[in-house]
Amino acid sequence: MTSSFEPFEQAMRDLAQRLASRQQLRESVLSRLVLHLATSMADYMDEPLRAHGLNSTLWTSLVVIYAAEGHRLKPSELSVFMNSSRTNSTRVAKELERQGFVERFGSEQDRRQVFLQLTPKALDFVKENMPRRRAQLKEMFEPFEPGEIDELERLLRKLLARFS
Incomplete structure (x- = not known):
């Protein structure tokens, strides 16, 4: 059984032969394998969510808010938990709100603070x-x-530590 990654690997082997550069072949294949796997895993994880208009990012955001005290969280806290920019977290929050999964409300102590409930x-x-x-x-x-x-x-x- 061949994998969906096999055509890329074969192309890399052919390229390495033409360039007489087998030394970098393994690192190229490994790095591409990780990216290919991440995409395949995302597709696999997103499949059951698509029928609900969600993807893994939106689902994970729901779970993070669900796990928070009172099922509410500040958008900035969501950004930290999701390891994403505040801009992206704002987009996620707007989409969850659009779909009726969250409501925004101001803090009773400080009206400038907004929560996602x-x-x-x-x-x-x-x-x-x-x-x-x-x-x-x-x-x-x-x-x-x-x-x-x-x-x-x-x-x-260990690989992640290389980029931290």
């Missing part, structure tokens, strides 16, 4: 879909032994 629709949606999401994640990593999962996490964190 999950709506009853969002609370029901998260409660209903969280077990499905957990099952999807479990299924994704099913081929791995526990030790392999630990090693994969260690290696990914």
Whole structure:
């Protein structure tokens, strides 16, 4: 069985032969493999959410707000949890609000502070879909032994440290 990554790998092998540059082939293939895998995982994780007008970013934002005290969070806090810019978090919040998953309201202590509050629709949606999401994640990593999962996490964190 060939993978969706095989055509790229073959093209890289052909290119390395033509350029007589096998030295960089492995690093090129590994870096592209990580990017290809990230895209494939995002597609896999987004698939069940599409019917609800959501993607993984919107879902994760819902879960982060769900986990916050009182199911509410400041947009700036959402930005930190999501590891994204405030501009992107604002877009996410607007989309969740447009779909009826969050409402914005001002703080009683400081009207300049805004909170995102999950709506009853969002609370029901998260409660209903969280077990499905957990099952999807479990299924994704099913081929791995526990030790392999630990090693994969260690290696990914080591690679991440390169960019931190």
